Amino acid sequence: MNHPNFLLLYVANPVASAAFYTQLLGAPPVEASPTFAMFALDNGMMLGLWARETVAPKAVAGAGSSELAFAMADDAAVEACYAEWAAKGIVIAQTPTRMDFGFTFLGLDPDGHRLRVFSPSQA
Known part of the structure; x- marks a missing residue:
């Protein structure tokens, strides 16, 4: 496949x-x-x-309808990435928070595409 x-x-x-x-x-x-x-x-x-x-044929999805996810080793790595991105001036749409799937934050690129950084919850 x-x-x-x-x-x-x-x-x-x-x-x-x-x-x-x-x-x-x-x-x-x-x-x-x-x-x-x-x-x-x-x-x-x-x-x-x-x-x-x-783009051909013309795309119909709006800004923010895509999300790239970056998996990190642990919560500390998520916090470090958050600090680095914030220092670079990347727009942060969600500060670090715990969700069902793990510890995460969300940044945005210039077109509003979502950039999710997370460390998965340990089962």
């Missing part, structure tokens, strides 16, 4: 979004143009940022 290995986010400004994700991920895109940027992630996944107005 083939498994997904590429995630695309539709963005208003791929150049600005690429700058945001370069800062967030600590690495530059492996491909960049005025309408598209692509990042190679450490786990083998690719993250693409595609200019919303050039």
Whole structure:
């Protein structure tokens, strides 16, 4: 069975979004143009940022309808990531809190895509 290995986010400004994700991920895109940027992630996944107005066929989902999740080893790692992102000026939509699935916080990218950081609850 083939498994997904590429995630695309539709963005208003791929150049600005690429700058945001370069800062967030600590690495530059492996491909960049005025309408598209692509990042190679450490786990083998690719993250693409595609200019919303050039997507064909036209996308209908609104901002904030996508969420990227970043699993951390423990609660302390979540707290450390929260402090780092807040210091970078990333918009925080949810401060660190305990939920059913674990300890988490939520940031937003420039297009309102949700960036969830969490450490899973221990069973």
